[in-house]
Amino acid sequence: MEDCLFCKIAAGEIPSKKIYEDDRVVAFYDIDPQAPVHFLVIPREHISGADRITEENSAIVGHIFAVIAKITKDLGCGDDFRVVNNCGELAGQTVKHLHFHVLAKRSLAWPPG
Numbered sequence: 001m002e003d004c005l006f007c008k009i010a011a012g013e014i015p016s017k018k019i020y021e022d023d024r025v026v027a028f029y030d031i032d033p034q035a036p037v038h039f040l041v042i043p044r045e046h047i048s049g050a051d052r053i054t055e056e057n058s059a060i061v062g063h064i065f066a067v068i069a070k071i072t073k074d075l076g077c078g079d080d081f082r083v084v085n086n087c088g089e090l091a092g093q094t095v096k097h098l099h100f101h102v103l104a105k106r107s108l109a110w111p112p113g
């Protein structure tokens with residue numbers, strides 16, 4: 001989608017610190033890390049947010065979680081990490097392209113702010 005930051009990152013038009021990519025997803029480090037490990041996993045397909053996940057396009061979410069399990073193992077996070085999706089303005093979504101934050105290697109409080 002034109003003028004979408006994460007579509008441009010997925011296409012390689014805007015540089016990012018990529019960790020993993022395949023034909024369906026891209027994972028890259030967050031530019032403003034909130035933990036010693038903080039990366040994002042996005043579908044290549046433009047889906048504006050979690051509210052737009054349907055029975056037809058939801059297979060990508062399972063793949064994203066499989067990729068998260070692989071990357072966290074590769075980065076030595078063990079089984080300690082948090083996956084976050086912000087959907088909508090009130091929840092803090094600033095980029096309108098579906099993405100999952102993965103935070104690790106520090107203690108994380110609950111509930112979130």
Ligand code: AMP
Pocket residue numbers: 005016028029030031032033085086092093094095096
């Ligand atoms: P959210 O607020 O949940 O929409 O998350 C958007 C995230 O994208 C934030 O954590 C930003 O720090 C991150 N971000 C914004 N621009 C870039 C970029 N060019 N490269 C990597 N991460 C980015």
Ligand code: ZN
Pocket residue numbers: 001004005006007008045046047096097
């Ligand atoms: Zn997009």
